[in-house]
Amino acid sequence: MKPSENYRPDIDGLRAVSILLVVGYHAHPWMLPGGFVGVDVFFVISGFLITRILLTPGGISLAAFYGRRIKRIFPALIAVLLATYALGYAILLPPQFRLLGENIVASVLFASNLFQLGQASYFAPLAGENALLHLWSLGVEEQFYIFWPLALGLLARSPHRRQYILGAIALSLVAGVALARTNLEWGFYAPLPRAWELLIGGLVAEANLVRKSRSNLLGAIGLGAIASSALLFDRAMAFPGALALLPVIGAALVIASPNAAVNRVLLSSRPAVLLGLISYPLYLWHWPLLAYLGIVRHGVPNFIEIWAVVLAATVLSILTYRYIESPFRHRRNAAPALSIALALVGVIGIATILSAGFVSRFPLALQAIATVSTDDNPAFRDHCFLEAPGSSFDANCIEQGDKPLLLLWGDSSAAALYPAAADAAREASFRVGRFNAPGCAPILDAGPNASCVESNGRAIAVIKGSHPDIVVLHAMWGFDTDLNKLGSTIAALRSTGVARVVIVGPPPVWKRTLPHAIINHYRFAHELPDRLGAGVSGPAEDDLMAAFSKSAGVDYVSLRKVLCDERQQCLVRTPAGEVIVTDTIHLSPGGARLVLDAVGRDLFRQAASPSAVLH
Secondary structure, eight states, X not given: OOHHHHOOHHHHHHHHHHHHHHHHHHHOXXXXXXXXXXXXXXXXXXXXXXXXXXXXXXXXXXXXXXXXXXXXXXXHHHHHHHHXXXXXXXXXXXXXXHHHHHHHHHHHTTOHXXXXXXXXXXXXXXXXXXXXXXXXXXXXXXXXXXXXXHHHHHTTTOTTHHHHHHHHHHHHHHHHHHXXXXXXXXXXXXXXXXXXXXXXXXXXXXXXXXXXXXXXXXXXXXXXXXXXXXXXXXXXXXOSGGGGHHHHHHHHHHHTOTTSHIIIIIITSHHHHHHHHTHHHHHHHHHHHHHHHHHHTTTOOOHHHHHHHHHHHHHHHHHHIIIIIHXXXXXXXXXXXXXXXXXXXXXXXXXXXXXXXXXXXXOHHHHHHHTOOGGXXXXXXXXXXXXXXXXXXXXXXXXXXXXXXXXEEESHHHHHHHHHHHHHHHHTTOEEEEEEOTTOOSOTTOSSSHHHHHHHHHHHHHHHHHOOSEEEEEOOOOTTSOHHHHXXXXXXXXXXXXXXXXXEOOOOOBSSOHHHHHHHHHHHHSSOOSEEOTTBOOSHHHHHHHHHHHHHTOEEEOHHHHHBOTTOOEEOXXXXXXXXXXXXSOBOHHHHHHHHHHHHHHHTOOOSOHHHHHO
């Protein structure tokens, strides 16, 4: 084949479209709410190009194929992994640095997508702290590269090869659609429900669907489908599933129409081609830099900072392409050395895991703060917290005896408050009980999922039989809280004879973990702060819940007024030096004790009589 027939500049241009969507989404999700579909476009491109290589007349050996893949993928990946590790050494706290080590090992094994199944969701706020989260897509591609050449080899002489490919596409798509309804994380990360996207590109190559006509319609429709999905989709949708059909079919149409005007004029233009050439290193570089920027700036970097980082990622990508990626691509016998180098990077990751994140990196004054963990709170490991193994809501969640009973009902924020509340209850001659489920506000017939509705139903059933004197409702209240149903829940509690209902307001929310905020302040100011005002939420949610409580006729306890002053400067350490909040929202045991010392007297005050409340 002539080089001009082998090389398609418009595909590099399509790569440019893909990377612009992904970077735009990661930089400003509001600007391109569906920009994550750029990854799906990458999948189609990869499937097309890999299949075309494998079906080259005369064939290609598996050794040669995998050697080319190694020289294409490993050099830039090694450079970015080492740089990300070096920056993480300077920036990350030990638990996060240990997680980085785990991510590095998973990335070296090209299993990052499978590793992420046990981590925060791709669209979760805390996912922004995972500097190697984006390598999940590389895992999907590499797993495809392992099995697809073998499958094509087995089907090389089959007259039904195309039908087998169509069958595999259908099977994978059905799995993706089903998982979008039943297990969205598996649908997003697992290779089977993603394989059809790469296979669509493979089908375009295998069936030789590339049109030689100069019809402009297919290219325009394809590019329009990609643009529409980037603008109309958002993270709240059940993606990928059937929704991914729009960008995937759009990418396939663009690839199938090389002579369309959008391909010849727009996608084959010099700027588009140049951006496409650096799209792989730019994909690798941009996310770690944005993640670290978010950590250093407490989750609120400004517009200039974000685009300065994107510009830096672009410059690094050009240098990587010019001085790392291209030289190795044309170097013979480089694959073994690159494989050894990548394996050594994995060894670094293992050492980081075994050292628990190298806490010795920090000055002695910061080591206790750097190693704070939410999991240290015993309330997250016992029978009455529904995330713990064997947990359930039953009578064992209520202390027995004849003293007055205070019952704490709520989400993981309430669980964090429980040990200090239990200590305060004993001092106030109260019994204490609790029902806590992660992510579930104490609101009947409401919640983000069916399990919240079920667990809250069990809680109210036990409450009816235990006759508590005081029920304390605590959660991460906000503007998405169903206040009408919360009002109905309060009425249901009163109807069971509960004498007093108290709402405890939300704690201040830190944009990134509070230990990080303290350490970042120390790095620049060389002092440990007692209060901070940057990177913490304002009083809007507290004001909302205070107003609701007044209208509902229940008592309200403001955590914000305990922890923050009128200048919105919030306490970050107790008088004993313990961090107030272990992550972004959960009170530490010391923080909870500080709060209970301030509000305990009001919390354990009994109503005059049940009838005064009921009537």
